[in-house]
Amino acid sequence: MAQALEVKQMSTEPSKNLVTIKGTKDGLTVLLDDQCSFDELIKELKEKMKKDKQVFGNGPEVEVKVDAGYRYLRSHQKEQIINLLEEAEPILVGEFHSKVITREQAEREKEEGGLTSVAKIVRSGQVLRIQGDVLLLGDVNPGGIIEATGNVYILGTLKGTARAGIEGSKNAVVCASVMAPHQISISDAIFYAPDRYEKKDRKPLFEEPVYAYIANEDVEISFEKARLLGQFLKKTAAQKENSLNT
Amino acid sequence: MGEAIVITSGKGGVGKTTTSANIGTALALQEKKVCLVDTDIGLRNLDVVMGLDNRIIYDLVDAAEGRCRVQQALIRDKRFDCLHLLPAAQTSDKSAVNAEQMKQIISELKPDYDYVIIDCPAGIEQGYKNAVSGADQAIVVTTPDIAAVRDADRIVGLLEQEDMSPPRLVVNRVRRTQEEDLLDVDDVVATLAIDLLGIIVDDEEVLKASHKGEPIVMNPNSQASLGYRNIARRILGESVPLMAIDQKKSLFAKVKSMLGLKV
């Protein structure tokens, strides 16, 4: 009996602050406690919303960010929280952050982010398809295709077709020691080599290793010396970081 | 137990049949026991090139379907101690035989010969699959032109998936003069990246020889003949340098270079 009473008292403790609303320069962030039970969290959120509804009133629309800390939320739980928050008319939930992901997602991301190296010749009629980045130790012959969701690096001669960012990544690159391709694509931008009858010789496009990329806001594929690839990768990584943080 | 070697190319008309006939004959000249197998059902040629087309009674399809024993279908070449030919059927098509039957026939032949040379049809369909199914090794034939090399590359990719040693390359119909619009042998070898077994020059004697029904390799005075003899010696394990003649400059080019002009 005494125990039950204690529990009841604890759960109604208002000073625990399971839900904190914080104003930052980028707007409002709702911080959710990640130690209490989910039910407790929802209960407190409900109470808070009841009180704060008046605060927000019919003011201008505000986009809030939700930070669930180290709690993993199933999608229906996320939905429940978003619905509660948006009960207050002007509130719009923008981003939903959590520091935890499922093992499946982690594995998928690892696969997508990883580099796979393959030592072979991709011959006419063959397709080598890789999740993430690929490093080919060998040539891609005319009529052969190498494709990756990430970047394509070829330590050899690209004479056939290479496709990078096949699931839409516009920052992907195709880099080859010797660039003599039929076709290159990055995301949905395509580069066609000059038709064979237009070419005077069978020399590669460039005298030295180069990478193909989509220049800023452009839909066309450009080429740059491979030794400048580091800079490009750094720049795109920084852009990615920025877009995640806003 | 003999070795079964399939001669293949992807593209038609590059010299598979010519190469099969001449490698087989060259090995027979070296006193090896050889059986030639024509798997180009419906478009048989090997018997014609060998000059044995008048003696066919049974063929590959008869043997596969059990209408005769394999030995009964063999034609014996009287010019050699042991050079036999298993002709293709002319009246059926490629689907008349399957890979299992082909494997069975080749494995019946192998114990009786040093080499079983299998002439493969063009393409990558049933006929190709049949020809490759019984083989221990493969020789890929190409001519130095872009389309033939593209198809040869396709075939090399397919052969790499088979359970056999890496294929070896014969570049056929190489011109003696370096022409701008043909690939040179180095380009071909660089693209295909397999061992070069030999080069055969383009030689009109080759055509004349098959009209006579006498493979060019039996004529010791032709360049193509020398090329095939060298290939046979390499198959037998000798190391024979590539002929220097193959890519030598034309007389015209030589004169120009003697005069100090750029060729």
Ligand SMILES: Nc1ncnc2c1ncn2[C@@H]1O[C@H](COP(=O)(O)OP(=O)(O)O)[C@@H](O)[C@H]1O
């Ligand atoms: N080295 C060569 N020089 C000249 N002609 C050749 C040479 N090799 C093959 N040929 C000719 O090319 C044609 C096609 O050859 P063939 O061996 O029947 O090719 P495939 O069996 O690959 O279809 C034939 O007329 C043949 O005489």
Ligand SMILES: [Mg+2]
């Ligand atoms: Mg043929």
